[in-house]
Amino acid sequence: xxxxxxxxSYSSTSGQCVEVREHAxxxxxxxTQNRDLGHLTVPGPEWVAxxxxxxxxx
Numbered sequence: 001x002x003x004x005x006x007x008x009s010y011s012s013t014s015g016q017c018v019e020v021r022e023h024a025x026x027x028x029x030x031x032t033q034n035r036d037l038g039h040l041t042v043p044g045p046e047w048v049a050x051x052x053x054x055x056x057x058x
Contacts, residue, residue: 003021003022003023004021005019005020005021005030006019006020006021007019007020007032008020008029011032016033017031017032017033018030018031018032019031019032019035021039022047024044025041025043025044026041026042026043026044026045026046026047027041027042027044027047028040028041028042029042
């Protein structure tokens, strides 16, 4: 688990990226091009469910 922001491995290479900061309570997600607009906080169970779903659809 990382408490620093990193580019999501699911982001495109065309500059349309999201960054993720995972922590004990879940994860924070923000738009790389609009960092100053803040971030969304996702609770742990919802974060795990999202990752599980995305990986299943790959």
